[in-house]
Amino acid sequence: MFAEVLRHESRQRAVPTGVLGGTLAVFTFFGLAVSGSLGSALDSLTASMPEALTAFIGGDSPGGYVVGEIFTLMAPIALVAYGIIAGAGLFAGEEREGTMAVLSAQPVTRRSLLLAKACSLLLSLVVIAGLFWGGMTVAALVFDSELTAGALAAGSTHLVMLALAFAAVALAVGAATGRPELASGTAGGLAVISYLTSAMLPLAGLEQWARLSPWHYALGSDPLRNGIDLSHLGAFAAIIVVALVAGLVAVNRRDLKG
Amino acid sequence: MxxxxxxxxxxxxxxxxxxxxxxxxxxxxxxxxxxxxxxxxxxxxxxxxxxxxxxxxxxxxxxxxxxxxxxxxxxxxxxxxxxxxxxxxxxxxxxxxxxxxxxxxxxxxxxxxxxxxxxxxxxxxxxxxxxxxxxxxxxxxxxxxxxxxxxxxxxxxxxxxxxxxxxxxxxxxxxxxxxxxxxxxxxxxxxxxxxxxxxxxxxxxxxxxxxxxxxxxxxxxxxxxxxxxxxxxxxxxxxxxxRVDELKRKAIRRLDFEFDQPVPIDMFEGVAGVRDAEIDGVHAGIAYEGSVNDVLQAALVHEVVNLHSRDADLEEIFLAFYRSDDSPAPLSPARTATASAPRAGRHVR
Structure with a gap:
């Protein structure tokens, strides 16, 4: 039954997963193509900026400004936004749409449903990040970038874990309340505040406080340059596990809507 | 089929x-x-x-x-x-x-x-x-x-x-x-x-x-x-x-009469089983319980040109139970609340 729910959810999510992953891959490819011709101009521009500001806009990333923009801004925002929207709707969305009434009368527990849906979201994010990684890797080869497939895989892994963390929060709030809007609002608000915290506090010399933000663990260790940071991935794993456990406990205690 | x-x-x-x-x-x-x-x-x-x-x-x-x-x-x-x-x-x-x-x-x-x-x-x-x-x-x-x-x-x-x-x-x-x-x-x-x-x-x-x-x-x-x-x-x-047959027996049903000429507004007054009578010229709508014979006898004093029977609606069945003297215990509060409801009343449109 777990496998059936997983298969159903994955099928339901196949189109948005493919579209978002494909869009990121194509966008990345053409972004690197453009950056090749503008590279020197952009590098001289970012070189004249203060170090913190350069870091803020991603100008100090391997591969230059465009890669930095893609890895520090566009891809994480796309993945996080997708994760939050999908996570909020995974369980609570079925209640809002009314399909939970029939689904929850089948011989499957609420917790199995929640776990299967969480696994489908994990798969979906991995596929999107995989397509993104593929587009980036091909572009790096074609346009002779300094980026390696391994570095890009490390960066993509951190982004997936970042998106999963916020998705897990959205899923947990949705599972606890049955209200997808509240779930996406809560997780989305946290994502925005923590992004600004992570990006702005270092500019004010408050780097230590930036560690409170999940975004710090996605980008702070500079995975494109230094590879995977297991301690940072562990921080994400902790957030995901805590959120999921909270969701599993809460969903079993309340009335279902729909 | x-x-x-x-x-x-x-x-x-x-x-x-x-x-x-x-x-x-x-x-x-x-x-x-x-x-x-x-x-x-x-x-x-x-x-x-x-x-x-x-x-x-x-x-x-x-x-x-x-x-x-x-x-x-x-x-x-x-x-x-x-x-x-x-x-x-x-x-x-x-x-x-x-x-x-x-x-x-x-x-x-x-x-x-x-x-x-x-x-x-x-x-x-x-x-x-x-x-x-x-x-x-x-x-x-x-x-x-x-x-x-x-x-x-x-x-x-x-x-x-x-x-x-x-x-x-x-x-x-x-x-x-x-x-x-x-x-x-x-x-x-x-x-x-x-x-x-x-x-x-x-x-x-x-x-x-x-x-x-x-x-x-x-x-x-x-x-x-x-x-x-x-x-x-x-x-x-x-x-x-x-049981359904028992419920039906207790239900209030409705008959709509059309007469060939206007009828008195009190023609169903005192007729056994009549709960409500709405009379408007040649039209009369009767709510009744029990046997239909008394209602028909009262109506057939005049020339009936059309007769239509309607199903009892649920609310009327509820009311029938509220009024019933042998209603089960859970009815007690509701019966008190509806005791002032008109019984065999007359309503003129």
Whole structure:
């Protein structure tokens, strides 16, 4: 039954997963193509900026400004936004749409449903990040970038874990309340505040406080340059596990809507 | 019924032998009620949706659960399904405790919700396959038989279905594993009269096979043709549980007369059984209970050019119970509240 729910959810999510992953891959490819011709101009521009500001806009990333923009801004925002929207709707969305009434009368527990849906979201994010990684890797080869497939895989892994963390929060709030809007609002608000915290506090010399933000663990260790940071991935794993456990406990205690 | 539907019905009849999860092989198939509810209460903040509900439904019966919209029917059903957690009280379904044993209960029941929603992007057949796989004990040929019998188009996407076709998919998913107990919340929605007839035949076949149907509706006419007993719930309280024939006997019915010339406004005053008379020139609407003879005798003093009989509506049946001197104990507060309601009054438009 777990496998059936997983298969159903994955099928339901196949189109948005493919579209978002494909869009990121194509966008990345053409972004690197453009950056090749503008590279020197952009590098001289970012070189004249203060170090913190350069870091803020991603100008100090391997591969230059465009890669930095893609890895520090566009891809994480796309993945996080997708994760939050999908996570909020995974369980609570079925209640809002009314399909939970029939689904929850089948011989499957609420917790199995929640776990299967969480696994489908994990798969979906991995596929999107995989397509993104593929587009980036091909572009790096074609346009002779300094980026390696391994570095890009490390960066993509951190982004997936970042998106999963916020998705897990959205899923947990949705599972606890049955209200997808509240779930996406809560997780989305946290994502925005923590992004600004992570990006702005270092500019004010408050780097230590930036560690409170999940975004710090996605980008702070500079995975494109230094590879995977297991301690940072562990921080994400902790957030995901805590959120999921909270969701599993809460969903079993309340009335279902729909 | 058409020959085709009849043939399909016969075909399904042949397949009514018990399944592995069916009553015959169930360890507790005999000796326990299909549904036992004791003191079930559901409170939403300061609103009591269901209050101290006690009910027992035997195996092999069709039980109609009647009540107006918002009376607490769906809330009761959703507590039986463990979708809502009771504030107090308990329930057992097929001898199993709701809550701890709900997974097994779900395996052995079929359910269609009152406001059915399905996945709009899936076709009917994809929807049924999904639910069949979740259950794991579904004979797919039986699914196709049900679809043929209900004339359900399985090829379209759910988003493109009419209400009636969507309802057919919901009914098939409820029936397809031959459950020991069917819990059907307003199942007739959108079904045309022929399909309603087929659906009622399917319910009778379920009963004949020793399985049970819990049929919720706000319309008496929807359940009176098939139900053995009905329970009436009003404002969260079970007003009465009664056999259908007894309920009908107590019901207030209506006759609309058209006379060839204006009639006196007091012509039904004092006529036995008349609860209300609305007289407007040549038209008279009479609400009565008991025998119709006295009403007809009073009317036929004048030339009647047309006569129309209307079904009693549920609210009037409630009122009949409130007024009845032999009403069961739960009626007491309501009877007090309606004691001032006009009895054999006269209303002139």
């Amino acid at each position: 058409s020959d085709e539907v009849e043939a399909a019905a016969t075909s399904v009849d042949r397949d009514r032998e018990p399944t592995p999860s069916g009553p015959a092989e169930s360890p507790d198939a005999s000796g326990t009620a299909a549904i036992e509810i004791v003191g079930l209460t559901k409170q939403f903040k300061d609103f009591t949706a269901v209050e101290e509900l006690d009910l027992e439904i035997g195996r092999g019966e069709i039980f109609g659960f009647l009540g107006p919209n918002g009376a607490g029917k769906s809330t009761t059903i959703r507590m039986l399904l463990d979708q809502l957690r009771p504030s107090s009280g308990s329930a057992r379904v097929l001898g199993l405790a709701v809550g701890p044993d709900s997974l097994e209960i779900h395996r052995r029941i079929g359910y269609i919700p009152g406001d059915l929603a399905l996945y709009p992007k899936l076709t009917g057949i994809q929807t049924l396959r999904y639910f069949a796989r979740l259950r794991g004990n579904v004979d797919w040929s039986y699914v196709l038989e049900l679809a043929e019998r209900l004339e359900a188009d399985l090829g379209k996407k759910v988003a493109d279905y009419s209400t009636g076709n969507r309802q057919k998919i919901g009914l098939i998913q409820a029936f397809m594993h031959r459950p020991e107990l069917l819990i059907l919340d307003e199942p007739n929605a959108g079904l045309d009269p022929l399909m309603q007839q087929t659906f009622h035949e399917m319910l009778r076949e379920v009963r004949a096979a020793g399985r049970t149907v819990f049929l919720s509706s706000h319309t008496l006419s929807e359940v009176e043709r098939v139900a053995d007993r009905v329970g009436i719930i009003r404002r969260g309280k079970l007003v009465v549980v009664e």
